[in-house]
Amino acid sequence: MSEPTRTPLLDVPAEARHRVALLRDVPTGELLIHEIYLSVQGESTFAGLPCAFVRTSVCSQRCTYCDTPHAFTQGTRMARADVLAKALAFGCPLVEITGGEPLLQPDVFTLMTELCDAGRTVLLETGGAHDVGAVDPRVHVIMDLKCPDSGESHRNHWANLAKLKPTDQIKFVIASRADWDWTASAIREHRLDERFACLVSCVFGRVQPVELVGWLLDSGLHRVRMQLQMHKYIWEPTTRGV
């Protein structure tokens, strides 16, 4: 796997560059890391499995429902080799890179390749605003398509749909009936449910799971999977490091 040819920070539009300023001083070979921990995977077809998480700092987006705003401004610079060693030390076959937005940091691409080379099943959670083209093809990409009520749907990088693999997954987080209507239209227009695993979940406290199940069943989109934000039910909604 070659090094990515693009500098991810160049993908950030001018009006959002101040959000990623912390990353400008991170040298090659290092990452800005928010936390590394062992928990259970919560939001994908891997949900429920033990998983080692590497959460990177900083995000170029500001979703209205974000539950990791603490990752926007806090982080520790770590050598990539140390991040790799810490993630492997849990001895867990499943490793997820999440954020913040992992694809903002060039060394993330190499880290994912190194984790795959070490025999791990690697998941990447990305907000969908940045190019996934340089991600190691062995990685399972779990990509958001941001719905309008996130406030960030204008940043969806639609060209990613041509770069995802059949083993990748698309996630929609639904905050309203309007978000559901937008989701159903996007799935139909791009035949997403025939190409990828598609998952829908509700914003905790804004849409009730029973409402979303009703909309899903009424739509006839029978390949789309309903999921709950598992962490919100197991732990207190504000608990970190889970």
Ligand code: SF4
């Ligand atoms: S993309 Fe994820 S981390 Fe970034 S603001 Fe949205 S929910 Fe938060």
